Amino acid sequence: IFYRLNSFEFAKISGDILGNLYERFLDIDKRKKLGEYYTPFYVARYILDRIGFYDNPAPLLDPACGSGTFLIAAAVGLIERLVSKGVKLDVAMKQAVDLIHGLDINMFAAFIAQLQLIWHLLPYLKQSNMKELPEFKVYGGTNSLVYLDQNTLLGSGLFGAVLDLPIEASVRVRDSKFHYVVGNPPYIRNERLKDTGSWRENYEDVDFRNSDIAYFFVARAIQGRDGSMPPWLEDGGRMCFVLPMGLCD
Secondary structure, three states, X not given: OHHHHOOOOHHHOOOOHHHHHHHHHOOHHHHHHOOOXXXXXXXXXXXXXXXXXXXXXXXXXXXXXXXXXXXXXXXXXXXXXXXXXXXXXXXHHHHHHHHEEEEEOOHHHHHHHXXXXXXXXXXHHHHHOOOOOOOOEEEEOOOOOOOOOHHHHHHHOOHHHHOOHHHHHHHHHHOOOEEEEEEOOOOOEHHHOOOOOHXXXXXOOOOXXXXXXXXXXXXXXXXXXXXXXXXXXXXXXXXXXXXXXXXXX
């Protein structure tokens, strides 16, 4: 990857370059197993604009963020919009980074997402004379479809003993509510989905026949499970996922 990066003139680069490299050169079989498919940058910008994120910024989650395309589009697009309205650049940066949240089961994908955010925000950091970037809320190694009742864990005294700080932060993000939920969730058909953990019981409404794990993300976002798992979307929130056409069946 670094060899390929040497061919670019960085001053003239925009968009999701690392995402392109991630898509092209990383283990194709592993990405297929995880149901990972690349999202063009312009699609992410279009979706975020249509759901109103730039005009009405509020907390946003991409529960399968991959190499970070939606997170970059959200951060950069919101910074540009806020600055155009007269907001100071350093304030715009802090607000944008504070609102975006990303999770991915693939640890390396989340690392690439973090790296890309740094890459795209460094020019703004220089312009605003800020000394350091705000902390990103992007975490890898987390299955977004699992749900842990934190009240139960706290009551048992196991929460602090089992989870260290980074994991606790990712769980808090995963089990919170957001005004916007966006992304390109993994496409894994039921016959290829080998994980039969107890978490699948939360998606029994869509877990049958030739369904796709992408539908689990839709169910989690808009309805959760009555009495046991809250949805990601708050009341009045908006969701937009890139989904396979099989959903229409």
